Amino acid sequence: MDIKRWMTVLPTVEHLRPARCPCCDAAGRPVDGPLVMRGHGLRERQVYGPRAAGGAPQQVTVQARRYRCSACRAVLLVVPRGLLPRRRYAAAAIGWVLARIGLDGATTPAVRTEVCCSTILGVAAAERWLAPSRWIEASRRGQLFPRLGRHGAQSPRAQVAERTAMQLVALSPRGRAGDRAAHLAFRGAALAA
Ligand SMILES: [Zn+2]
Structure with missing residues (x-):
């Protein structure tokens, strides 16, 4: 549910x-x-x-x-469908972030404002946002999305983000033509949780 x-x-x-x-x-x-x-x-x-x-x-x-x-x-x-063990962000939001960073080349601070509501941002704005690095490292070990495999220990983080995002895009139900990759990764990640 x-x-x-x-x-x-x-x-x-x-x-x-x-x-x-x-x-x-x-x-x-x-x-x-x-x-x-x-x-x-x-x-x-x-x-x-x-x-x-x-x-x-x-x-x-x-x-x-x-x-x-x-x-x-x-x-x-x-828990409801779409949540991952021990992660506060919904699986879909994590998929979005990985696609924005790994496929769109967006910066971490820019992506943060897209998924992080102002009450959280207000408290933590001055800190570096470490969550994406943790997600990428977990994905490398095959411990982020249970249905996805692991990545090479030597692969750069950007590449792990890119490949994970592409796997999530592939899991997404077919969207409308012209849907951005991040939208597809969002929906694929909800299903991969
Ligand atoms: Zn038992």
Whole structure:
């Protein structure tokens, strides 16, 4: 379920209950026994970035649902589609940034104003924005988008950004003729998360 629908009506515990525990593979709701994946409360999660490609930057808070596995005691967080583990920016916004830097040759400060809303910018304007370098390094290791592979340890960052962006463009549903690469990377990244 995408963020928009999730924020309109928070999905129920039952609706989001994982079919299996990702840690021990126990069935979440066995046919013949008590529940295994049990609701374990809510956790607020910040999500940064525009909701639409080229749109105004936003900062929203979503309620992620937690589940606890009664077999192995693992706690699992279920979030809306389009978010990546441990990243505050939505996957689509990260795809946008990589395409703007890697394909359009845009500078980091310019791209920052496109995805970062003014409240965040206001606090951190004087600091260098390190997030894109971290994303590029994670992509190099194959740890940014789970569906994409890794890149060479020696490849320059600009090249890793470019190749990652091209992979995201390739995943995008076909847009209108003349769509900019960053728009396609935005949509491809939402699907790659
Ligand atoms: Zn488990």
